[in-house]
Amino acid sequence: MTLAEAKQINAPTPRVITTKPRTSDKIFRAVIFTGALSSLVILAAIAIFLGLRGFEILAREGLSFITGYEWYSSVNSDGTASEDPSVYGIGAMLIGTIVTALIAVSIGVPISIAAALYLNFYAPISIRGFLVGVIDLMAAFPSILFGLWGFNVLMPSGEYWAKLLHKYLGWIPLFDVSTPFFSRSPFIAGLVLAIMIIPIVTSIAREVFSQTPLDRIQAAYALGATKWSMIRAVVLPFGYSGVVGGAMLGLGRAMGETVAVFTVLNIIFQANFQILLGAGGNVASLIILKFGEASAEEIKALMAAGLMLFLLTLLVNMLADLLVNRTVKQGR
Amino acid sequence: MIMSATTLNYPKPQKPWKPKQKDLIPTYIGILAVLVGTWALVEFTGFAGKLGAFASVIICTTIVSSFLAGRSRGRQAAKNAAVASIITALTLLAIFPVISILGTVLVRGTKGLYVGFFTTDMGLASVNDPLNVGGILHAIIGTFIMIVIATLISVPLGISTAIYLTEIRGPGSRLIRFLVQAMSGVPSIVAGLFIYSSIISGSGRGFNGLWGALALSILMLPTVARTAEEVLLLIAQDLREAGLALGATQWRTVAMVVVPAAKSGLITAMILGIARIAGETAPLLFTTGGGDVTNLNPTDGVMGSIPYAIWKALISGSAESNARAWASILVLLVLVMILFFSARRLGKARR
């Protein structure tokens, strides 16, 4: 028949198929669905409760809660009050959080990328599995272990390197110090955090690089590329957004880390951009520091600080997951 | 005409691309040059100590290997060799901390161990007491109890989430998967703070082990859910279809076909979740009160835990408390490593 004739035939409409699930299945679905909602419920609850408790302080301080640099509680833990009004601003600590996290990322991410490239493209097969296992083991170490080790073992060497940096590069404002006190500085905290995030970022980078389509790699080699030319031309462009996502996950982890930073950082309430100077803090260690002796009002302020930390890390992690998933799916 | 292999003299398999002895002479000379260069750098310049020696070796290796490669094969090869040596150096930097940490824990931790360490608690001792007084029995029991409770809460919820995402795939799956990933990034201090703010603060309730376990569940849930989802996705679709084709309802298929098939993987998910929370300190600081006496009741009174015991020792700052901290962390590390290797063993057995 001709096309015109074919178009004129009335094709039957598809049948609508329905299934009525059995009662047991309905119950099953309901139970499972409730369980699955737990993540939504918990995340929402965290935001709500921290917000409720900290609301009073947030409302009072407004934006200066984030930007203000002073933290002073007029009510002491024994109930006595002083004349000056309470002021709560986490600005200095927020800066400390970001500074230490950035130091961690700038040291840790290049090392992680190098390690991921090594594991995927340079390591001899016989030791590859072992090295991957070693790095995964490091990811399982509890953070208090890094705190203890950082304080006892890394710090002496860290101070020495800080002094070296100051000696040769002290003309850069970042590496200058107002007083020669190099112990327990943001630099050392950043170093410990870098070591903590290396396993995570390496793991993600490794997964991303291993998804590089093999035929593209072979095409580059077939054109006479060396290993490094091939990596630059094929692997890095392919894995770029995934690695950035991994770096952001590392950033999020470094921002939220508490115990490891608390032990190696000398917590002083000021914004400190001289990373070699032993002073500074981050929001998490602020909370730990003040919690023990806080008055009822100060606790509310600490809740508000916790809420800020929660929102910040949530944002960074969501962005990170978006980027990683985009690359990992690309390869398939 | 087909010849049998035995009548033919086939050559042995070779790898002609592997460098032969005489090709390696430049490499041996290069290694010598690196050793000489390193010694020279350390002797005559400010490079000192372990870092200096390491940096010198790297610099010399990069220069020498790059030079050798460039001489015989041109600029691209020189760049390639230089990059290879830098990447290897950075990888060594990544591995070094693990070795240092394991070594330090082993050396310093074993000093503080004695039999009583595992059988006494800190009820009658302070962290600054000499090392043969007091132990972490209370902490071990506390950690154990809280892990059990957290597991009982987060494993069913985590596996339900995974089943919802893989078997039912209902509305909101994308959102839930996204939320689980977001939840895995929640800082541990926030989990503790949340339990404090919602349950303890302003209510007159005290610290106890149950609240600590709840905070730990928040951290354990995403790990269990993600691993369980990965494991369930690996189960071939034909298995489910076989169950349904036999007339089973969906819940029977899941309960009697899919979950048993994924059994070892789900156990791995549980173990990984436990490993995640076994060493967590910050959440416990806001919820459990860190008791010094053995307490078997999670709903009544402060409860100790290994991380909290380490924390107390660490904060105290004396030589004895420091040694105590190392000993306790040795115990914690052994626990974490047992969990880690069990999970790996189970993971390999699956394949």
Add this chain to the structure above:
Amino acid sequence: MTENTKPSSLASVAAGNANRTPGKHAMGTGLEARSIHAWFGKNHVLADVSLDFAAGTVTALIGPSGCGKSTFIRTLNRMHEFIPTAAMAGEVLLDGRDIYASGVDVTKIRLKIGMVFQKPNPFPSMTIGENVLSGLKLAQLKRSNKEELMEECLVRAGLWNEVKDRLDAHGGSLSGGQQQRLCIARSLAVNPQVLLMDEPCSALDPGSTLRIEETIRELSETMTIIIVTHNMQQAARISDYTAFFLADGHPGMMIETGPTSEIFSNPKDERTENYVTGRFG
């Protein structure tokens, strides 16, 4: 080509090739494989293959799947050794010199012996123009006339007219057949003496296939081409010589080789005859 009312048999198609002379402008003296064996671990997959590829000719390697043709072709540009368990024996002589000799620079070999793969794989992070020149960039070869070189390669690959107005477009924005011609252009840019093609048309539609076959014919004026193909009609259409491979439970072996017209009209070995007449495979 004369019009036929009967479908052409392989033999008559191949006969059309019988009088084709090898490319006069081909570089070098051709490629020679001597007693090539290949293993993967203990698994002996290719045994004692010796073939001579004269300069300026097109040789087709035919045979059922799994008989080692792709493995063989990968020993010719030293891509075989990328597989960790790979081992080989024998020699591959380019212009009389063994490419496996110690001290040989592998990356230079691959500039002289290029490869086009089964699935078109242009680099997606580069434009069309950049893709063509990517071989130069990877090997850091300097050329003063990059624009002309790019145009020349695209013309030789039969793609110039279709992309000359959109050289800045994404490498992946072309159709499958165009992508494969882009990959051919890319290989041409580094001026190889020999071009290896591993089933280049098997992922393409018949129209693109014919275009590429025309390209192959033209390219053989200036280089030696070795093409693995499943498609016997294709082998009959474009090749001067054909080699038949077979693995019958043994390691793969080259059963018979000769001018294409003879292989298809008058094969000497019974197994070759069974294959080309379609009794198996």
